[in-house]
Amino acid sequence: MAYKVKTFGMEIRPLKTMKELAELDGQVNRFVAENGVKRIVSVSDTPTTDDTGETIGLVRVIAYEE
Template sequence: MIQVKTFGEPLQPFKTRRELEELDARVNAFVVENVARVISVQDMPITENGSVIGMIRTLVYET
């Protein structure tokens, strides 16, 4: 069965690298525990007044 899950992470100045590493770790843990096959992964920035303030990662997968 094909499913879609989204993960979000707010981004703060000077902490972006750590926050993106935490997002990667959450997504990877989910994949290891719940996913048989990854179909697609896509990142989309969230912006406000031209500044990136967050990241949404969408995962399409089969169980």
């Protein structure tokens, strides 16, 4: 049993967040389906900010078994 980690990123723009989150979910779901992921162990989301503290992006990390 081998554990692996994959990171995804998405820019977040004002008033488009729901669409961008759906796109990020789609990226992750495609990765899982195309790579034969058997079990996801962990999912973590972290916002990225600019120098004013405004959220400008999201980083999603999944840990999984192949």
